[in-house]
Amino acid sequence: MKKKLVLGVLLLALVFSLGAVACGGSEVVNTVTPTPGPTMGGNEPPITSTWLSPAKVIVGNFYPGARAEWPITIHNGNNYEAQFEISYRVPDNVQEGYARPTAEVASWVIITDTTPVLAAYQTREIAVVLDMPGNAKSPGDDWEFWVSVRDKSQGGFVQTEICSRWLVNMR
Numbered sequence: 509m510k511k512k513l514v515l516g517v518l519l520l521a522l523v524f525s526l527g528a529v530a531c532g533g534s535e536v537v538n539t540v541t542p543t544p545g546p547t548m549g550g551n552e553p554p555i556t557s558t559w560l561s562p563a564k565v566i567v568g569n570f571y572p573g574a575r576a577e578w579p580i581t582i583h584n585g586n587n588y589e590a591q592f593e594i595s596y597r598v599p600d601n602v603q604e605g606y607a608r609p610t611a612e613v614a615s616w617v618i619i620t621d622t623t624p625v626l627a628a629y630q631t632r633e634i635a636v637v638l639d640m641p642g643n644a645k646s647p648g649d650d651w652e653f654w655v656s657v658r659d660k661s662q663g664g665f666v667q668t669e670i671c672s673r674w675l676v677n678m679r
Contacts, residue, residue, distance in 0.1 A: 555629050558585035560657050564673045565636075571679045573642035579633040580672050582657055584626035590661040591625045594634060597656040597671060606675055607648035616640050617653065623660075638674070646678050 553559050561581045570576065584590045596617040602608055618637040626632055636655055640646075654671040662668065 553583070554585070555583075556585050556587075557583070558590075558659060558668070558670070559583045560670045560672055562672060564675065567638060567674060567676045569679055570638075570640065570676050572640055572644045572646065575637065575639045577635055577637045579635050580655060580657075581631060581633050582624065582626065583631040584629060584659075586659075586661070587628050588661070589625060589627050590659050591623060593656075593658045593660050594619050594622050594624070595656050595658075597654040599652055599654045599671075599673070602652045603673070603675060606650045606652040609651050609653045610645075610647040612644065613647060613651075613653055616644070617655070619655070636672075636674075638676070649678050651676050651678075 559582075561583075562578075565578050567576045580594075582592060582594070584592075596614050596619070598609060598614075616639055618639060620635040620637075624632055624634060653674050653676075655674060656669055656671050658667070658669045
């Protein structure tokens with residue numbers, strides 16, 4: 509039992525060290541700024557680690573009626589096929605100066621493939637769209653939501669979740 513707990517803590521430390529957070533209408537807003545995802549001293553992340561990139565996306569100059577789109581990249585570090593679940597998530601904490609999203613924000617986030625199955629060591633891009641209706645009220649000047657990725661093929665005591673932070677700055 510203690511070995512599994514220590515292994516789980518080490519696994520979570522690895523996920524955090526790779527740069528991930530554990531766990532708009534008709535016009536495209538062109539101010540989406542991704543923060544680079546996992547790197548190991550400037551090199552590619554290890555093939556045997558499951559990771560998500562980018563760790564942070566900043567959507568600037570956003571407004572009701574706007575649309576922003578950016579892909580997230582998921583890598584299956586398992587030596588077996590794994591099913592993942594990708595979803596919108598209310599953050600456990602928000603970056604200083606940012607507000608939690610309101611309930612309606614969940615309906616503004618569109619994920620093109622919410623249950624991808626990746627072969628061993630496969631990497632795939634999944635588009636994430638933030639589409640704020642023109643009549644929507646902003647959750648604040650600056651607000652944050654997360655895109656969660658969970659490995660649904662994991663069993664046992666330790667199950668990991670990695671998240672990409674999306675920071676939205678309103679006009």
